[in-house]
Amino acid sequence: MNIDISGKRVLVTASTEGIGKGVAEAFLREGCNVIISSRSEEKVRKALTELKKISPSVWGFTADLTDDKSLESLVSKSFEIMHGIDILIVNSGNPPREPSYFFENSMEDWEYSIKLYLISAIKLVNLVYEYMKNQRWGRIFFLSSWTVKEPQRIFSLADISRASLIQMAKLLSKELGEFNITVNVILMGSFETEGAKKSLRKFAEKIGEPIDVVWKREVLSQIPLGRTGRIKEDLGSLLIFLSSDYGSYITGTTILIDGGMTRSI
Numbered sequence: 001m002n003i004d005i006s007g008k009r010v011l012v013t014a015s016t017e018g019i020g021k022g023v024a025e026a027f028l029r030e031g032c033n034v035i036i037s038s039r040s041e042e043k044v045r046k047a048l049t050e051l052k053k054i055s056p057s058v059w060g061f062t063a064d065l066t067d068d069k070s071l072e073s074l075v076s077k078s079f080e081i082m083h084g085i086d087i088l089i090v091n092s093g094n095p096p097r098e099p100s101y102f103f104e105n106s107m108e109d110w111e112y113s114i115k116l117y118l119i120s121a122i123k124l125v126n127l128v129y130e131y132m133k134n135q136r137w138g139r140i141f142f143l144s145s146w147t148v149k150e151p152q153r154i155f156s157l158a159d160i161s162r163a164s165l166i167q168m169a170k171l172l173s174k175e176l177g178e179f180n181i182t183v184n185v186i187l188m189g190s191f192e193t194e195g196a197k198k199s200l201r202k203f204a205e206k207i208g209e210p211i212d213v214v215w216k217r218e219v220l221s222q223i224p225l226g227r228t229g230r231i232k233e234d235l236g237s238l239l240i241f242l243s244s245d246y247g248s249y250i251t252g253t254t255i256l257i258d259g260g261m262t263r264s265i
């Protein structure tokens, strides 16, 4: 199979660290033009310095997923620079309160989380779909988690807030299919990132156990393939395949990439 997505214009949100940054790198390596973003100017600068070593076709801006105006500005700058967006990858960060049980969350935590995961995705789709529709081509991905399928008590905020992205992808596949735009949700298993480590450390402290014990019991031993996911190689390859012509018949669906971690079928 000869996959060629070179020249595609990609916007990845929450992409100065961890999963988003790895995904941005994977698309850059395929010869795409890529825009990265996150809230911190310093993180944007640092990520850009690293990514520019791979390809000069990467640009970065500050943008907060919980702020509509900030997303409008991000998309408008992306259009200015790349003259269009072919592939939208909606990745997010984590609510500061997490890991937290349902009744530990304040109403402010819920509002933040719903803005972070759901409202941002609705806003971003609204900002790009006309363009994709006019050019009759587009790919939209919502990066989510296996825990949406098997909710975890400590991820109450994220699991509840992003569960409806699955419905949204299905609905959008019906709205946008005739324009050759596919919309899918990716449920990610465990990938070793700073965010994941921080979350696990907080959880280990919360239950008063050493982090390595919690890591083995809660994460590693739960994965039949016996390892965590590799962002560029495992997740990146999946997204690149789905973005290519080979992935053009896959839409409105939810794909698990978790090394077998999810127990349900």
Ligand SMILES: NC(=O)c1ccc[n+]([C@@H]2O[C@H](COP(=O)([O-])OP(=O)(O)OC[C@H]3O[C@@H](n4cnc5c(N)ncnc54)[C@H](OP(=O)(O)O)[C@@H]3O)[C@@H](O)[C@H]2O)c1
Pocket (backbone or CB within 6 Å): 013, 014, 015, 016, 017, 018, 019, 020, 037, 038, 039, 040, 041, 043, 063, 064, 065, 066, 091, 092, 093, 094, 116, 143, 144, 145, 146, 158, 188, 189, 190, 191, 192, 193, 194, 195, 196
């Ligand atoms: N790692 C895993 O194993 C795993 C598994 C399943 C799902 N996920 C999900 O994947 C997403 C990324 O996880 P990660 O492990 O890569 O996290 P991470 O290492 O903490 O990276 C998070 C990125 O998101 C940005 N960000 C955070 N809040 C933001 C906001 N309000 N607006 C814009 N950007 C924001 C951060 O930059 P700034 O601080 O500069 O904003 C950073 O670039 C999360 O939603 C997580 O729940 C992760």
